Amino acid sequence: MLDVKNIYKTFNPGTVNEKTALRGVSLHLEDGDFVTVIGGNGAGKSTLLNAVAGTWLVDEGSISIGGVDVTHLPEHKRAKYIGRVFQDPMMGTAATMQIEENLALAARRGKGRTLRRGIAREERENYRELLKILDLGLEDRLTTKVGLLSGGQRQALTLLMATLQRPDLLLLDEHTAALDPKTAAKVLDATERIVNKDKLTTLMITHNMKDAIIHGNRLIMMYDGQIVLDISGEDKKKLTVEDLLAKFGQATGSDEADDKLLLG
Amino acid sequence: MGSFIGALPGAVSQGLIWGIMAIGVYITYKILDVADLTVDGSFCTGGAVFVMLFAAQVPVPVALLAAFGAGLLAGLATGLLHTFCGIPAILSGILTQLGLWSVNLAIMGMKANVSINVNDEANLNRLWVSLRFVSSVADGKMPFYRHPIVVVGVFTIAVIAVLYWFFGTELGSALRATGANGNMARAQGINTNVTKVLGLMISNGLVALSGALLSQYQSFADASMGRGAIVIGLAAVIIGEVVFSRLFRNFALNLLAVSFGAIIYYVVIQAVISLSDINTNYLKLISAAIVAIFLTVPYWKGRFFSKPVKRGGAANA
Numbered sequence: 001m002l003d004v005k006n007i008y009k010t011f012n013p014g015t016v017n018e019k020t021a022l023r024g025v026s027l028h029l030e031d032g033d034f035v036t037v038i039g040g041n042g043a044g045k046s047t048l049l050n051a052v053a054g055t056w057l058v059d060e061g062s063i064s065i066g067g068v069d070v071t072h073l074p075e076h077k078r079a080k081y082i083g084r085v086f087q088d089p090m091m092g093t094a095a096t097m098q099i100e101e102n103l104a105l106a107a108r109r110g111k112g113r114t115l116r117r118g119i120a121r122e123e124r125e126n127y128r129e130l131l132k133i134l135d136l137g138l139e140d141r142l143t144t145k146v147g148l149l150s151g152g153q154r155q156a157l158t159l160l161m162a163t164l165q166r167p168d169l170l171l172l173d174e175h176t177a178a179l180d181p182k183t184a185a186k187v188l189d190a191t192e193r194i195v196n197k198d199k200l201t202t203l204m205i206t207h208n209m210k211d212a213i214i215h216g217n218r219l220i221m222m223y224d225g226q227i228v229l230d231i232s233g234e235d236k237k238k239l240t241v242e243d244l245l246a247k248f249g250q251a252t253g254s255d256e257a258d259d260k261l262l263l264g
Numbered sequence: 265m266g267s268f269i270g271a272l273p274g275a276v277s278q279g280l281i282w283g284i285m286a287i288g289v290y291i292t293y294k295i296l297d298v299a300d301l302t303v304d305g306s307f308c309t310g311g312a313v314f315v316m317l318f319a320a321q322v323p324v325p326v327a328l329l330a331a332f333g334a335g336l337l338a339g340l341a342t343g344l345l346h347t348f349c350g351i352p353a354i355l356s357g358i359l360t361q362l363g364l365w366s367v368n369l370a371i372m373g374m375k376a377n378v379s380i381n382v383n384d385e386a387n388l389n390r391l392w393v394s395l396r397f398v399s400s401v402a403d404g405k406m407p408f409y410r411h412p413i414v415v416v417g418v419f420t421i422a423v424i425a426v427l428y429w430f431f432g433t434e435l436g437s438a439l440r441a442t443g444a445n446g447n448m449a450r451a452q453g454i455n456t457n458v459t460k461v462l463g464l465m466i467s468n469g470l471v472a473l474s475g476a477l478l479s480q481y482q483s484f485a486d487a488s489m490g491r492g493a494i495v496i497g498l499a500a501v502i503i504g505e506v507v508f509s510r511l512f513r514n515f516a517l518n519l520l521a522v523s524f525g526a527i528i529y530y531v532v533i534q535a536v537i538s539l540s541d542i543n544t545n546y547l548k549l550i551s552a553a554i555v556a557i558f559l560t561v562p563y564w565k566g567r568f569f570s571k572p573v574k575r576g577g578a579a580n581a
Contacts, residue, residue: 053451079453092451094444097437102448105441108434110453115430118437161452 001201002029002169007051007061021047023225029201036212037205039222045205049171054078066168080110083162085155085175092158095147099138099157102146103127106161130160134190152183156190163194170195172204209241223252268538273398275534277412279527281477282496284423286526287519288470289497296443296463301357303471303497305364306338307490310472311479312371315378324392328476335472336465338364343461368487379484393481412481419477420523423470428516439463492548495555500526502558
């Protein structure tokens with residue numbers, strides 16, 4: 001489904017702030033793969049997701065989604081294939097617009113915007129049903145401005161928006177990191193349900209090693225702009241946090257269990 | 265006091281005309297979240313195009329439409345400078361505004377001021393709105409529906425109706441999303457460059473239409489007629505918001521509030537002129553001060569008088 005081939009990205013080249021964030025990353029995702037991504041701060045996790053989403057273009061390498069080469073497509077054109085949930089709950093929704101307006105915008109992802117009505121009457125019923133799945137009481141608040149919702153509610157709504165129209169690829173960038181543990185668990189639970197129901201090909205960054213192990217059928221670890229570990233199938237099911245830390249030490253050649261990685 | 269009441273219908277008429285411009289400003293400043301300074305130039309562009317076409321015996325509706333079209337082009341110029349050339353929005357607007365100074369003079373045949381001769385009965389009869397009609401209606405020489413307040417009022421309602429419809433469509437929603445959260449808009453596949461250009465075009469189209477109505481009302485176009493227009497527009501937007509935000513929630517009513525804001529602004533200015541012997545050259549300073557004060561108050565209120573945030577999240581977070 002996703003084919004990333006040997007991509008490189010350097011920010012601020014030629015300046016004192018030069019930072020090579022991706023060094024030859026290659027990654028292939030099969031249809032229906034749910035891959036969790038872990039790694040310390042600055043390892044290149046978010047950069048990898050942004051590269052796929054098209055926030056900017058990569059310096060080298062190629063990216064294709066479902067057989068379509070998107071390497072040179074701008075962000076808004078790739079949106080046709082991609083659903084995204086950001087780390088910042090403020091980023092995925094329009095605060096000054098109503099819940100149903102946000103959903104209606106998402107329902108038209110990747111389609112031309114015409115002079116037809118922004119929300120058709122029959123859509124509302126559908127949205128009400130879908131919001132019930134989130135179990136946050138939002139189904140009765142269709143016309144509430146999204147800015148009045150809590151971070152958790154906004155993240156859950158963003159998740160629903162990202163998957164409202166089945167995406168070829170779902171990108172989750174630490175989408176529970178800014179939430180309190182209880183809310184984070186709820187949003188993660190909703191994620192699991194939606195991904196399983198629609199068998200979505202998913203790439204999920206997390207700072208929480210336990211989550212990375214529990215969820216998905218494959219786990220990759222990044223370090224210094226490269227993928228240093230790739231575990232899937234039975235091996236992943238048997239994985240423990242201790243294993244991961246040990247493997248991190250092996251892969252990076254450092255014996256210090258990175259506190260940042262552990263505590264996230 | 266008597267002179268103030270006598271001047272009131274004229275002040276309201278002018279306020280309504282500027283209100284259409286202010287609605288244009290609302291689109292960029294409030295919906296698109298861009299401060300667009302093109303306005304100071306495109307307002308005159310509308311006036312200049314109208315007066316020249318009127319003099320060439322072009323029918324009034326066609327001339328108004330042409331003025332609107334000229335405004336669209338001015339907005340397009342700013343939009344392309346901003347998106348295609350990557351120039352910050354404020355600077356793009358300033359560049360277009362500066363360029364329009366020459367363009368406006370060129371439209372007016374390199375004259376700084378072109379007037380419509382309203383002493384010519386034939387000209388006067390062709391006009392849709394004119395300062396003269398205020399007294400004509402008052403004297404009973406003209407039916408009430410020729411009063412500028414009625415004519416411009418109808419224009420305003422038509423503009424609000426069309427905008428209300430437009431911002432409810434898929435495209436209009438995409439435009440609103442662009443202003444509300446560009447990241448989200450792009451993640452939903454909206455080309456935010458296109459929506460920004462479109463918003464700037466519609467805004468300046470309305471500004472030019474307003475300029476055309478004003479030049480018709482005062483029977484002349486002047487190269488400097490748009491100077492400070494953005495400040496008047498912002499004043500109208502802010503006054504409308506402060507006065508009516510508790511009353512009006514609906515989008516159409518918000519636009520109406522902007523129009524009312526412009527009327528209040530002109531009535532206040534008229535009161536200052538009529539009730540004191542102030543030199544009218546100070547009006548721009550007063551306008552700037554009013555806008556500065558109205559922009560300061562919410563900021564300070566938020567900083568020092570905000571209610572403490574309740575601790576603990578919502579139960580169903």
